[in-house]
Amino acid sequence: MINPTPPKYHLFVYGTLMSGFWNNRLLENAVLLSKNAQISAVLIDLGGIPGVVYSDDGDDLIVKGELYEVDPITIERCDRLEGYREHAPHDSMYVREYAVVNYLDGDPDAFQTQKETQAFFYRWNRGRNRDIIKGGCFREHYHQTNSSL
Numbered sequence: 001m002i003n004p005t006p007p008k009y010h011l012f013v014y015g016t017l018m019s020g021f022w023n024n025r026l027l028e029n030a031v032l033l034s035k036n037a038q039i040s041a042v043l044i045d046l047g048g049i050p051g052v053v054y055s056d057d058g059d060d061l062i063v064k065g066e067l068y069e070v071d072p073i074t075i076e077r078c079d080r081l082e083g084y085r086e087h088a089p090h091d092s093m094y095v096r097e098y099a100v101v102n103y104l105d106g107d108p109d110a111f112q113t114q115k116e117t118q119a120f121f122y123r124w125n126r127g128r129n130r131d132i133i134k135g136g137c138f139r140e141h142y143h144q145t146n147s148s149l
Contacts, residue, residue, distance in 0.1 A: 051094070
């Protein structure tokens, strides 16, 4: 009997799940589709980790990150990391939702094509009274705030 191929999902990551950060190990079975991806939202500083929220006035900014293709097991691992409870989203630390992701596809040293897809991402589900990370890039923010280490 042939085992069916498990479904694949797109996952947009913007914080410690990105390549080079400690939680990227959870994506070891994932396929990196683009290191240059973005969504329309607001990136906030939660004290060493980021969160994404939508602005109250609808004036969302750009959040930069990476786009992966992941399997259901990887989604479950990321759900646990992010404190997402599918059957109780109101009690979750982050909520897994869909967003439109714009990304560059292709060889970064050659020709790249602008593309768009829908992908899961994790939205911060707690208080919104946090500092905005200017420029929408956690990697830059992390290196700037930890440069004295």
